[in-house]
Amino acid sequence: MAFEPLVWYCQPKQNEAWTKLVDGAFGAYTLCAIDSGVLFISHLVLLGLCCYRIWLIKKNSKVQRFSLSSEYYCYILGFLAGYCTVEPILRLLMRSSIFNLNGTTGLAPYEVTSLIIEATTWCSVLIMIGLETKSYIREFRWYVRFGVVYVLVGDAVLLNLILPVKDLHNSYALYLTISTVFCQVFFGILLLVYFPNLHLSPGYLLIESDSLDDEKYEPLSGGEQICPERHASIISRIFFGWITPLMQQGYKRPITEKDVWKLDTWDQTEILIHKFHRCWEKEAKRSKPWLLRALNSSLGGRFWFGGVFKIGYDVCKFAGPMLLNHLLQSMQQGDPEWVGYIYAFLMFLGVLCAVLLEGQYMQNVWRVGFRLCSTLVAAIFHKSLRLTHESRKNFPSGKITNMITADATALQVWSLSDCCENASAN
Structure with a gap:
């Protein structure tokens, strides 16, 4: 037909x-x-x-x-x-x-x-x-x-x-x-x-801070280098081409701490905690403040954006068997050869999109996990410095340390383990 x-x-x-x-x-x-x-x-x-x-x-x-x-x-x-x-x-x-x-x-x-x-x-x-x-x-x-x-x-x-x-x-x-x-x-x-x-060209001044080449990155004072992801092109972000220089360097010799890029501003704890404080101030004005709602306001954008990639990945995974079923039906019905070529190409396209979407999903989930952990640790530390003498009786140093080392990290580990379980299940 x-x-x-x-x-x-x-x-x-x-x-x-x-x-x-x-x-x-x-x-x-x-x-x-x-x-x-x-x-x-x-x-x-x-x-x-x-x-x-x-x-x-x-x-x-x-x-x-x-x-x-x-x-x-x-x-x-x-x-x-x-x-x-x-x-x-x-x-x-x-x-x-x-x-x-x-x-x-x-x-x-x-x-x-x-x-x-x-x-x-x-x-x-x-x-x-x-x-x-x-x-x-x-x-x-x-x-x-x-x-x-x-x-x-x-x-x-x-x-x-x-x-x-x-x-x-x-x-x-x-x-x-x-x-x-x-x-x-x-x-x-x-x-x-x-x-x-x-x-x-006369009168032209070249700006030296960035390069068009995605394999280069912005030099900072003291010889440090900032992560080039933010300024990478769309194609480089899809295929993670911006990380190629670091991988090439790791291929040539072991990577040391000095070789790792410095965090961009959107991943720095100082920026994250300021954004969280603004969201918490708004949340504190409610009759029943909720920490999860404040975290969603400050960190939820990338979290839900990763969910979009996860939905797209699942759709592509389900599309493969459905297309294979249509391909077999077309062969049984004696459809023209070009119909089979189209189904085969769509199956290849589905697998390709699934791989790319899974990579984007994993990267988003890991980033949200690390941002969540650093934000909570900074918020707890910031709050501990402002406790009164009476409040410190209810929150001794051991309890605060446990909140930083165990509770905050547990949320990160939970999100990352959930991500790994989904990847292994797929």
Whole structure:
């Protein structure tokens, strides 16, 4: 049984020219699979890389900026990128499809989506080149070159698909597509060999405190180094790339106390206890103050945020057997091969997401446990210094020490043991 949204999106044409001329496991969905799985994704990757480089040029003040000695090369690249931007827009307006044979017209939804992404991608390339004429940076430029090469690989797949049946194509759409591919190839060649002569921008002052590279971290006075997690990128936080320098150093030699990063402000006891005191002052005004409610106000945000990761992890774990059941049913029913590929890919994606979500959950729970312990120990110590002589009779030094060493630590151990039990059970 066909999946209706997929049928609407791909609009497969059974028993027509493409089905007879193209030998592929996806059958009538081959055109949609190639356009969406190759061209669409390659342009989406290039779009993300260009947007990040644009952000570096416009917003990041911690990269070294240069001015170009000559802008003519950028003008040529800009002209080619402009043509690659206009071509998909023109095909959208004229509803000219490279996949329609024998003079038929119209665009399938997957073609419209792919053309919009292609136009947006090359528009971002054009904007990036325009910004580089005013302020050029060295960071991330090779990643953009990789994105362009990826797009060229997608173009090669497209040409390999349409050239064997070029006699059945509309000549206008075919020539327009080939000219665009030629411009993209020319653009990629020029970009790969483009090493401009740079001069340091006049009046520019580089901020030395941070580095764009996630493997570096902020130097502090006395040779100490602060944990780079807060300033790491989203990708680095997801895959824990910010801890790579410490692991590399541990691989080379044993790590000592001096090698460990200094705590960032959000993990320092001084900051945590001040926040807890503010929450406790509000809680003390209630008729029945509750310590747990004050702790939730000061530390609960990250705790519940970790719960979101735990729910997502459990959902991904349950999704695997369900997808496997659907895969087996599709094999028994004799569904097309591409259905099995989709289920297999979704199973892989579910396992990948489960691993990433479990890592985020574990890291959040451990951090909340340590924050809870340090907050309670500091609060007890702070309170003990302000006890009156009469109150000290009810709270001798041994009882206070027991509260610090046993009770506060027990809450941390309980939360961490619960985390470990969940991990071992899974």
